[in-house]
Amino acid sequence: MFTRVCKEDTIFEGGIRVVIAGSHIVILAWPENGAIKAFQGVCPHTNQPLAEADFDGTVLTCPVHAWTWDMNTGEAIHPKESALAEYPVKIEDGVVYVDTESVSPLFAAR
Numbered sequence: 204m205f206t207r208v209c210k211e212d213t214i215f216e217g218g219i220r221v222v223i224a225g226s227h228i229v230i231l232a233w234p235e236n237g238a239i240k241a242f243q244g245v246c247p248h249t250n251q252p253l254a255e256a257d258f259d260g261t262v263l264t265c266p267v268h269a270w271t272w273d274m275n276t277g278e279a280i281h282p283k284e285s286a287l288a289e290y291p292v293k294i295e296d297g298v299v300y301v302d303t304e305s306v307s308p309l310f311a312a313r
């Protein structure tokens with residue numbers, strides 16, 4: 204089930220925004236030359252919210268221990284250990300919706 208999370212015009216290409224969808228913290232990312240994506244908004248390392256993460260337009264960096272992810276895919280860059288879970292996104296009439304129902308956040312083994 205899709206949950207309304209924000210208006211489309213509150214996120215910009217090259218930017219990120221943290222929103223709540225149901226009981227999930229979600230980070231919306233709009234990579235440069237890409238599309239709006241939604242990933243888990245907590246770090247797989249320690250469950251730290253990623254609200255203060257740095258985003259250079261492609262790479263998201265956790266502010267705590269600097270793990271990094273490609274926000275086009277959620278794949279881990281460094282370390283390679285743990286990707287970010289990706290949620291389905293749809294945009295209708297200028298509103299962003301995220302479906303968290305069948306996706307759970309991923310966590311690192313260590």
Ligand code: FES
Binds near residue numbers: 266
């Ligand atoms: S808490 Fe995010 S890298 Fe350690």
